[in-house]
Amino acid sequence: xxxxxxxxxxxxxxxxxxxxxxxxxxxxxxxxxxxxxxxxxxxxxxxxxxxxxxxxxxxxxxxxxxxxxxxxxxxxxxxxxxxxxxxxxxxxxxxxxxxxxxxxxxxxxxxxxxxxxxxxxxxxxxxxxxxxxxxxxxxxxxxxxxxxxxxxxxxxxxxxxxxxxxxxxxxxxxxxxxxxxxxxxxxxxxxxxxxxxxxxxxxxxxxxxxxxxxxxxxxxxxxxxxxxxxxxxxxxxxxxxxxxxxxxxxxxxxxxxxxxxxx
Amino acid sequence: xxxxxxxxxxxxxxxxxxxxxxxxxxxxxxxxxxxxxxxxxxxxxxxxxxxxxxxxxxxxxxxxxxxxxxxxxxxxxxxxxxxxxxxxxxxxxxxxxxxxxxxxxxxxxxxxxxxxxxxxxxxxxxxxxxxxxxxxxxxxxxxxxxxxxxxxxxxxxxxxxxxxxxxxxxxxxxxxxxxxxxxxxxxxxxxxxxxxxxxxxxxxxxxxxxxxxxxxxxxxxxxxxxxxxxxxxxxxxxxxxxxxxxxxxxxxxxxxxxxxxxxxxxxxxxxxxxxxxxxxxxxxxxxxxxxxxxxxxxxxxxxxxxxxxxxxxxxxxxxxxxxxxxxxxxxxxxxxxxxxxxxxxxxxxxxxxxxxxxxxxxxxxxxxxxxxxxxxxxxxxxxxxxxxxxxxxxxxxxxxxxxxxxxxxxxxxxxxxxxxxxxxxxxxxxxxxxxxx
Numbered sequence: 001x002x003x004x005x006x007x008x009x010x011x012x013x014x015x016x017x018x019x020x021x022x023x024x025x026x027x028x029x030x031x032x033x034x035x036x037x038x039x040x041x042x043x044x045x046x047x048x049x050x051x052x053x054x055x056x057x058x059x060x061x062x063x064x065x066x067x068x069x070x071x072x073x074x075x076x077x078x079x080x081x082x083x084x085x086x087x088x089x090x091x092x093x094x095x096x097x098x099x100x101x102x103x104x105x106x107x108x109x110x111x112x113x114x115x116x117x118x119x120x121x122x123x124x125x126x127x128x129x130x131x132x133x134x135x136x137x138x139x140x141x142x143x144x145x146x147x148x149x150x151x152x153x154x155x156x157x158x159x160x161x162x163x164x165x166x167x168x169x170x171x172x173x174x175x176x177x178x179x180x181x182x183x184x185x186x187x188x189x190x191x192x193x194x195x196x197x198x199x200x201x202x203x204x205x206x207x208x209x210x211x212x213x214x215x216x217x218x219x220x221x222x223x224x225x226x227x228x229x230x231x232x233x234x235x236x237x238x239x240x241x242x243x244x245x246x247x248x249x250x251x252x253x254x255x256x257x258x259x260x261x262x263x
Numbered sequence: 264x265x266x267x268x269x270x271x272x273x274x275x276x277x278x279x280x281x282x283x284x285x286x287x288x289x290x291x292x293x294x295x296x297x298x299x300x301x302x303x304x305x306x307x308x309x310x311x312x313x314x315x316x317x318x319x320x321x322x323x324x325x326x327x328x329x330x331x332x333x334x335x336x337x338x339x340x341x342x343x344x345x346x347x348x349x350x351x352x353x354x355x356x357x358x359x360x361x362x363x364x365x366x367x368x369x370x371x372x373x374x375x376x377x378x379x380x381x382x383x384x385x386x387x388x389x390x391x392x393x394x395x396x397x398x399x400x401x402x403x404x405x406x407x408x409x410x411x412x413x414x415x416x417x418x419x420x421x422x423x424x425x426x427x428x429x430x431x432x433x434x435x436x437x438x439x440x441x442x443x444x445x446x447x448x449x450x451x452x453x454x455x456x457x458x459x460x461x462x463x464x465x466x467x468x469x470x471x472x473x474x475x476x477x478x479x480x481x482x483x484x485x486x487x488x489x490x491x492x493x494x495x496x497x498x499x500x501x502x503x504x505x506x507x508x509x510x511x512x513x514x515x516x517x518x519x520x521x522x523x524x525x526x527x528x529x530x531x532x533x534x535x536x537x538x539x540x541x542x543x544x545x546x547x548x549x550x551x552x553x554x555x556x557x558x559x560x561x562x563x564x565x566x567x568x569x570x571x572x573x574x575x576x577x578x579x580x581x582x583x584x585x586x587x588x589x590x591x592x593x594x595x596x597x598x599x600x601x602x603x604x605x606x607x608x609x610x611x612x613x614x615x616x617x618x619x620x621x622x623x624x625x626x627x628x629x630x631x632x633x634x635x636x637x638x639x640x641x642x643x644x645x646x647x648x649x650x651x652x653x654x655x656x657x658x659x660x661x662x663x664x665x666x667x668x669x670x671x672x673x674x675x676x677x678x679x680x681x682x683x684x685x686x687x688x689x690x691x692x693x694x695x696x697x698x699x700x
Contacts, residue, residue: 005699024695026686035698042699056696060685068638069674070553070660072526074681076533079525107522112530153639158521184644188582193638197677197687201635204587211582 007056018053025098027228034228040257048133062104069194083114093117099154126164136259142172145221151186152227191229212237276358283491290498297607301562320512326647336391343388367455378456385431406575411594437482439464507570508648515649520640553661556622557603567650568600577642583635590635592642592652598627
């Protein structure tokens with residue numbers, strides 16, 4: 001990275017407090033594809049001059065896949081350790097790069113003692129656009145391109161965030177087309193509920209293939225996503241149909257960074 | 264008046280009324296007992312919001328509107344059912360007192376308006392039933408098929424529609440005969456009511472008073488006995504939703520859909536592990552973690568299972584089901600209901616401590632079904648009355664993982680990675696911030 005991304009530990013040592021904590025998530029930290037999204041979220045935060053920090057090696061899995069696989073023990077062990085850390089740093093506001101982390105911290109941590117204002121990065125970006133801090137200066141890149149947006153379940157149905165991602169896309173001079181199964185009727189990419197970490201049960205086809213088939217039927221240039229798990233599933237699906245040269249799967253953070261000349 | 268409607272018939276009516284109401288109350292109280300076999304759950308909060316949900320979702324049918332055609336047809340049945348049943352009050356009084364159209368003299372022209380409305384509604388009910396029957400049996404909509412849609416659920420749906428057709432036909436034929444008798448100034452048949460629909464049936468009825476009286480009386484008795492019988496069919500049928508949709512929507516989740524409940528029993532153990540001085544919050548002894556059998560589920564899960572009308576919107580939206588996996592959220596609801604009903608029957612036959620060697624898990628719901636769920640909430644979103652198959656799936660998974668350690672191998676790897684590295688993949692946590700370099 002061309003600028004320094006500070007950790008909470010460093011900030012505290014320097015006697016500073018961030019405006020917002022960037023909860024990167026495991027996919028965003030380790031998965032090569034998702035790391036690009038993480039970097040673009042950081043670039044956006046840096047670009048608008050928002051003082052932010054990450055937890056660095058102190059961050060640990062929220063426990064989402066463990067909970068949804070049925071391991072409530074492991075989930076609560078993770079949750080309580082994370083909450084202890086977040087409370088020790090007196091964190092007030094968190095932006096996450098992953099809808100699963102977003103949902104867990106927002107909805108499941110409060111009862112266990114973790115109360116924070118939690119937003120997903122698409123909501124942050126939409127807010128920055130509304131405040132005029134982000135402008136689609138490099139918008140020509142998207143001009144006339146057909147973009148379809150895949151609703152991540154844990155952003156859409158799980159938390160009712162349907163509009164923020166779409167408003168980001170509407171800023172561009174692109175052609176936003178909707179799949180038939182969108183918003184409340186959105187079809188899962190197939191990775192939720194710990195499916196990301198296992199082979200699917202036997203059936204007629206894989207869920208991500210079904211989803212990408214639907215997306216490709218619109219002949220889009222770009223499939224927009226807002227979740228690192230969806231990113232993996234959709235990219236795999238596009239490769240399955242050998243369309244990776246014609247159709248890009250991009251996160252909304254990547255699209256925003258590109259439109260603002262940050263990447 | 265007493266000649267045609269002797270005391271014996273009034274007495275017979277009273278006996279039938281008491282028998283029908285009594286049997287219905289007995290069966291409903293059994294279902295209530297079955298539901299309360301589930302675990303405790305405190306849902307006494309936010310009463311205002313809950314009442315709003317009941318009014319909006321159950322009474323106002325707000326979520327039905329997502330599918331406009333079934334919504335309109337269902338609305339005909341629903342409004343027809345509720346409003347035509349107003350006339351039941353009159354029928355019951357007439358039956359008990361031996362009167363005929365007892366409300367007519369006191370209501371005047373309002374009575375004519377009401378009877379005319381009932382006729383139009385009866386017509387709409389008939390129409391809706393015919394369309395529904397053809398959707399199920401001629402067009403064979405995919406939503407009404409599936410592994411769980413065996414002979415009984417299919418017949419059940421058809422029985423309901425056929426019974427409603429018979430009841431409405433009897434109602435209209437009765438009115439047609441009545442109108443003709445009124446016109447012929449036959450004694451007892453006071454001039455009352457307006458018959459815009461049944462007027463079309465008058466021509467096919469005979470003209471002599473004796474036959475008309477026989478038809479009118481037969482239809483009257485058929486209609487009311489049919490209603491008594493139907494009332495007692497409902498507790499065995501998916502049609503129970505006409506009652507249970509109300510408590511189910513009242514007690515429905517008020518949280519964001521993405522929230523899965525935190526188990527207090529686990530919090531106690533985890534907190535005690537982290538802090539030996541911790542004094543646990545008193546909870547009901549969980550017995551086991553998660554659910555193996557229907558009685559391990561909470562009472563709301565069981566209430567949901569009885570409220571389900573097997574419409575299949577959940578299953579038709581389920582990504583696992585759409586791609587040919589075994590999972591069907593409707594089957595989860597039906598299995599839960601069938602199992603808790605079986606447990607209830609065992610209690611009736613063998614006493615409350617009887618245990619058979621079956622359970623909801625494995626005998627009803629297979630592990631393969633459970634592991635196919637992506638927790639995407641398409642099912643809970645699609646349900647017109649906010650039932651929650653997902654929470655049943657999660658409870659069964661909790662039992663598999665926490666009691667039997669029976670997750671699939673790859674899920675076990677994911678869990679041990681979290682335990683050792685704090686991430687579901689096999690990465691060292693020290694590398695977590697390497698992307699910043």
